[in-house]
Amino acid sequence: MRFVDATTDRVVAELAIRDDLKTIGGRLHGGTIMALADTVAATATFLNLPPGAGTTTLESKTNFFAGASEGTVRATSTPLHRGRTTMVWETRVTDAAGRLLALVIQTQMVLLPRAPGSPSVPRTSATASP
Template identity: 90%
Template sequence: MRFVEATTDRVVAELAIRDDLKTIGGRLHGGTIMALADTVAATATFLNLPQGASTTTLESKTNFFAGASEGTVRAASTPLHRGRTTMVWETRVTDASGRLLALVIQTQMVLLPRPGLSAPGTSATASP
């Protein structure tokens, strides 16, 4: 996966279709499409979080419209709602010709820092 655009209003990534990402029938696996969309929407949420907050996927719904067996797919996430506790993103997954493969609507929970707990990747220090 390669990010090609990342702003607070839109995140886009591309993924080259490989054999290990295909179903036995030779099509890109739906789970791969869902994971790509989840990663892109989570990244978009992260770019909109307040300092010290993190995120996790709360809900995700995917509608599949077409399959792809070769080339590159592109996932583009744009916001439908950016609130204090949740954000909702629409991710359109297309093939190289722009044909819509899947539409994903995803809700991300905003995990605000809790007093006394350290954020991931940091350490809490006690006051004297």
């Protein structure tokens, strides 16, 4: 994978199709497409995070439209929502001719840093000491 562009408003990466990324039928594996989209959307989120924050994927939905068996695929992530606690990204995966292979909508959680001395597990009546 090679990043082509990375800003707070758009992240683009390309991936060359290799035999080890294909299904037994010779097409780029859907899991490879999903991993590419996840990496690009997580990178886009990271570029929009406040200092010290992290991110993790909460949800990812993929619609597949076409397959590819050779060449390079491109993933482009753009924001649908950039909030304080979550961000939602649309990632379009296309082949070298620009044909849409997959559309991924992904929600990323913003992991804000904990204040010094704060408990790692929120205290509730079930976890509070007597």
